Amino acid sequence: MTTQAKPEGATASGGSSSFLSVRDLSVRFSTEDGVVRAVDNLSFELEAGTTLGIVGESGSGKSVTNLAILGLHNPVNTEITGSIKLQGQELVGATNRELEKLRGHTMSMIFQDPLTALSPFHTIGKQIGETFQKHTGASKSEARDRAIEMLTKVGIPQPKTRVDNYPHQFSGGMRQRAMIAMSLVCNPALVIADEPTTALDVTVQAQILDLLKDLQQEMGTAIILITHDLGVVARTAQNVMVMYAGRAVERGTVREVLKKPQHPYTWGLLSSMPSLSGPVDVPLTPVRGTPPSLINLPTGCPFNPRCDHMEQVVGGKCTSERPPLSPQGGHATACHLSSGQKQDIFIDQIQPRLG
C-alpha cells in the first residue's frame, strides 16, 4: 500500500485546496418503499482548525452526510455520488482498507448517545487504547498509558483507576468525555461530533462544549458539529450550514446566519427557539407542517408546503423550480425571494419576534 496515512497539504487537481471539500454529494438509500434521497447535491467546505455547525430537523440529512464522510454507510443499499476530499484525498469510492486507515486517525466521530456507542463488553481504557494501537502500532502498555493521558485531558478524575472501568460504571457526562478521548486519541485533523450533547443535561452540555473548544485550540482540529440546537452552534461554531430535506438552504458565518437569517426555514428555526432576552409574552412559533418525505419530495423548492412567503415570489417559481444556493461564496441561501424582499420580511416580521 502506498497510501499515506496523513497526506501533507492538499494537491487536488480542482484547484480548490480547502481542508475538507464536499462537492455535489448525493446519498441515496434503496428501501422497499422506494429510493430515499437522504442527501441531494450538497456542497460545502471546511477550513482546517475551524468549526462548522450543521443544523436542521431530524431527517434533514445531517448525520447521513457525515456518515458518508467516514464511509460508514452500508454499500449494499446505499448509492453515494459526488466528491468528498479530505486533505486532497478522495473519499467517495475509496477502498475499505484506505478508509480504515483514515478513520480514527485522520478523521473521527463523536456519537450522540455514548451509552450505546461504547461497547459494554470492553473497558474504557481498552476502547481508547485500541484505536491508538491500531493506528500507531503501539504496544498494549503504551496504549494504556495513552488512554490514561487522554482521560486526564478530558477531565476524568482518577484516570489511573477509571481506565479499567466499563462504560456502565461511568456517568453520562463522563461517558461522553471518554467518547471524546477516544475520538481524539490519534490527534485527528477532523472530528465530526454528531449531536454530542443531546443525551446530556444542560450543565454537562456546557462543559462538554467547552472541552471540545479547548481541545480544538490545543490540537488544531477541524470540527463538524451536527446539532438541532442553535444555541450550541452560537457557542462553538464559526460557520453554519442549515440543511433541509437533504440540501443546504442557508450557509454563512454564525453571525450572518443567526443575526441576519435570510431563509424562511432558518426564520422558522429561530422563531421556535426561546430566548432569554426576548419578549416574554410573545409565543414561540414552530415551523408549521412536517418535514417532507425524502422518497417523494415536493416539486420546486422542497420547503414550499411549509413556507409562509410563497405568494411574494412572482410566477409561482416556488412550486416549479428548485432554487439554487446562491451566491457561490459568503452568506448564501436557496430561496426565490429577492434579497431585498428577504431583508424586508426579516426586519418587519421576524426580528421583532426574536427580540
Next chain:
Amino acid sequence: MLRFLVRRSLGAIVILLIISMVTFALFFAIPADPARLSCGKVCTPENLALIRHSMNLDKPVPEQYWDWLTSIFVGRDYSAGHCSAPCFGYSFDKKEMITHTLLDRFPTTLSLTIGSAIIFVIFGVGTGMLAALKQGKAVDKIASSASLLASSMQIYVAGPLALWAFCYSTDWLSLPTYVNFTEDPLGWAGGLLVPWIVLSLIWTANYTRMTRSSMVEQLSEDYVRTARAKGMSGRAVFLRYAWRGAMGTIVTVFGIDLGVLLGGAVITETTFNLHGLGGLAIDSYKQSDLSMLVGVTMVASFLIVLFNIIVDAVYAMIDPRIRLA
C-alpha cells in the same frame, strides 16, 4: 462469585424440593394403582393389602414422601435388599433399585448429548457466523434455507432416512448401539455416529438461525458502528465486538438446551432403539412405574437447574454489566 454460587445452590435445593413434591403428589393423582398392577390377574384382597404394605402405599402420602426424601440421603431397606444413598426407591416393575437403573441408563444419554452437542455447536455457530458475515449473499441464502429445512425436519423422519442411507442400503455405518466408552472408545463412537448425525442435523439448524440473527442484530448496534468509525478492521469488528455481544445469547440457550438434552432425548432414543433416560421415562410411564418416573424427573430437573446456574455464571463472565450477588 462464591457468594453467588452458594446463594444459587441454596435456591436450587429449594426448587428441587418443590419439584419433588409436585412430582410426588402428581403420581398419587394418577388413577393407576401400582399395587393392583403388580398384583396380577388373580388378586385376592389379602394379597393386595400385602403388596400395598410392601410398597409402602398404606402409609399417608406425606409420610411416604418423607421416607422417599430421607432415603436419598441415608438409604433405605426394602424386602429386595438394602438401597444405599442416594436411594430413589425400588422399582417393583423392573425389580431393580431405581438409582441402579438411572446409573445404567445415564451414560447412553450423556454420550448422545455430548457427541451431538460438539457437532452442532461447531457447525451451527460456524454456519451462522458465516451467514451473518455474507448477509444477503448466496452463502447466507443457502444456509438460511437449508437450516429452515433441517429444523422443520423431525427426528422420526430424519432418523429412519439416515438409517436407510447409512446402514441398511449401504452398510457404511454400523447400526446404533451403545458400547461403553471405557471398554471400546472406537466402538462407542461408531455405534453412536448415526444418532449424532441426525440429532445434530436438526440442532445445527437451530444454532445456525440463532447465531445468524443475533450476529445480525449485534452488527447493527451503535457500538459496532463506533468500532468501525475508529478504524477497526472488519475482522476485529466482527469477532471482537459483534461476536462478543452475540455470545451471551448463544451460551444461554446452549446451557439450557444441554440441560434438557441430558434429561433424555425421548424421540431420538426411541427412533434408534437406544436405552437412555428418555426411553426409560417413556417405559416407566407406560408401565405406570411411578417411582421410576419420579427418579427420572428428579435427575432431569437437577440437570436443568444445574445448567441454569452455570449459564448465569458464564453470562456474568461475558457481560460485565451483570453483577452476581
